[in-house]
Amino acid sequence: MKTALVLNGPNLNLLGIREPQVYGSQTLADVERLCADACAAHGLKLDFRQSNHEGVLVDWIQEAGRGQKDGSVAGVVLNAGAYTHTSVALHDAIKGAGVTLIELHISNVHAREAFRHHSYISPAARAVMAGFGVQGYSLAIAGLAGF
Numbered sequence: 001m002k003t004a005l006v007l008n009g010p011n012l013n014l015l016g017i018r019e020p021q022v023y024g025s026q027t028l029a030d031v032e033r034l035c036a037d038a039c040a041a042h043g044l045k046l047d048f049r050q051s052n053h054e055g056v057l058v059d060w061i062q063e064a065g066r067g068q069k070d071g072s073v074a075g076v077v078l079n080a081g082a083y084t085h086t087s088v089a090l091h092d093a094i095k096g097a098g099v100t101l102i103e104l105h106i107s108n109v110h111a112r113e114a115f116r117h118h119s120y121i122s123p124a125a126r127a128v129m130a131g132f133g134v135q136g137y138s139l140a141i142a143g144l145a146g147f
């Protein structure tokens with residue numbers, strides 16, 4: 001059984017408390033349960049992580065790339081949070097690792113502030129999911145399973 005890595009970036013540990021009018025009231029633990037159910041439904045094993053640190057996310061993407069090469073990893077669902085809009089390092093990590101990656105946002109970033117309209121992740125991602133709320137995680141896992 002292949003693993004789906006679901007990686008969450010900065011401030012996503014605050015889900016449920018953080019701007020609930022934008023991100024909803026479900027916590028990151030709730031999101032992990034959603035992902036576990038979606039993975040079980042699609043024959044995938046879940047590896048769910050969160051970090052506030054850019055370099056840690058880079059390390060995890062590189063690890064996922066190695067896992068994809070040895071056949072143990074199906075791909076990555078990445079909510080890079082604010083690093084989406086700033087991080088050349090994450091862009092380079094995804095390209096360098098050669099990993100199949102779905103960029104995910106809980107909110108519709110294109111309907112928000114202009115600084116959220118540009119993503120360094122999108123040009124390196126296989127697909128992009130935004131605006132479906134936390135349900136987007138389940139949809140992204142279904143998508144990953146279908147690649």
Ligand SMILES: O=C1C[C@@](O)(C(=O)O)C[C@@H](O)[C@@H]1O
Nearest residue numbers: 079081082105106107109116
């Ligand atoms: O931290 C986040 C969360 C986010 O990635 C989302 O899930 O909608 C959108 C980003 O702009 C923001 O910085």
